[in-house]
Amino acid sequence: SQTIHQWPATLVQPVGSPLSLECTVEGTSNPNLYWYRQAAGRGLQLLFYSVGIGQISSEVPQNLSASRPQDRQFILSSKKLLLSDSGFYLCAWSVPGGLDTQYFGPGTRLTVL
Amino acid sequence: KNQVEQSPQSLIILEGKNCTLQCNYTVSPFSNLRWYKQDTGRGPVSLTIMTFSENTKSNGRYTATLDADTKQSSLHITASQLSDSASYICVVSSGGSYIPTFGRGTSLIVHP
Numbered sequence A: 001s002q003t004i005h006q007w008p009a010t011l012v013q014p015v016g017s018p019l020s021l022e023c024t025v026e027g028t029s030n031p032n033l034y035w036y037r038q039a040a041g042r043g044l045q046l047l048f049y050s051v052g053i054g055q056i057s058s059e060v061p062q063n064l065s066a067s068r069p070q071d072r073q074f075i076l077s078s079k080k081l082l083l084s085d086s087g088f089y090l091c092a093w094s095v096p097g098g099l100d101t102q103y104f105g106p107g108t109r110l111t112v113l
Numbered sequence B: 001k002n003q004v005e006q007s008p009q010s011l012i013i014l015e016g017k018n019c020t021l022q023c024n025y026t027v028s029p030f031s032n033l034r035w036y037k038q039d040t041g042r043g044p045v046s047l048t049i050m051t052f053s054e055n056t057k058s059n060g061r062y063t064a065t066l067d068a069d070t071k072q073s074s075l076h077i078t079a080s081q082l083s084d085s086a087s088y089i090c091v092v093s094s095g096g097s098y099i100p101t102f103g104r105g106t107s108l109i110v111h112p
Helices: none
Strands: A001-005 A009-011 A021-026 A031-036 A045-054 A055-058 A064-070 A073-078 A086-095 A106-111 B002-006 B009-013 B019-025 B028-038 B046-052 B056-059 B064-065 B072-077 B084-094 B107-112
Touching: A001 A086, A009 A021, A021 A031, A021 A086, A021 A106, A031 A073, A045 A064, A045 A073, A055 A064, A073 A086, B002 B084, B009 B019, B019 B028, B019 B064, B019 B084, B019 B107, B028 B072, B046 B056, B046 B064, B046 B072, B072 B084
Parallel strands: A009 A106, B009 B107
Antiparallel strands: A001 A021, A021 A073, A031 A045, A031 A086, A045 A055, A064 A073, A086 A106, B002 B019, B019 B072, B028 B046, B028 B084, B056 B064, B064 B072, B084 B107
16 A cells, blocks of 8 residues: 655754755655645645656745655755745645545644744 | 635534535636545545546545536535544646645534
């Protein structure tokens, strides 16, 4: 069966510090991968998605970046965090060509102070 | 512009009661509609998925309906339990797009 992992679960970082969140998927090949952010009391905002290794599409301009160094690994990064980067970050995967139900990871709670 | 609107924004009910959540969308062309349940501090979990030809789908005490003509969907929860307290998110996918459109969710609180 397929599983998706995210780490860390929680993170507190000072403004201006770098960020690296990792997401890995097991039990499937060539998944579509997604990074979302959910601010308190808000809906899910799509940040990046990837349909293959090295292929990244960005949905919103920001100081975040994403990379997919391996088929089932998706990394969200920032060189310098802003206060506004605080939120709940979710990684998700879907099967290419299917009904694209997205399966979400457990999330990372990021607080920037 | 593709949009998904959910109502009510929040809902409080007593344990054992039924409730219905609404979702209206303007996504075109329509591919499928999904309802997710998101517990606080957790990732969303898929409850149901419906394509254009389906007008009802059940998952235990959860029943989703779809009217593709009026572009409306509802999620009915029967005999609510305390564990139903969560945010319920309506998500609509457009044909040929990798990017679904998410509603903001309905926050449901079930009181004993």
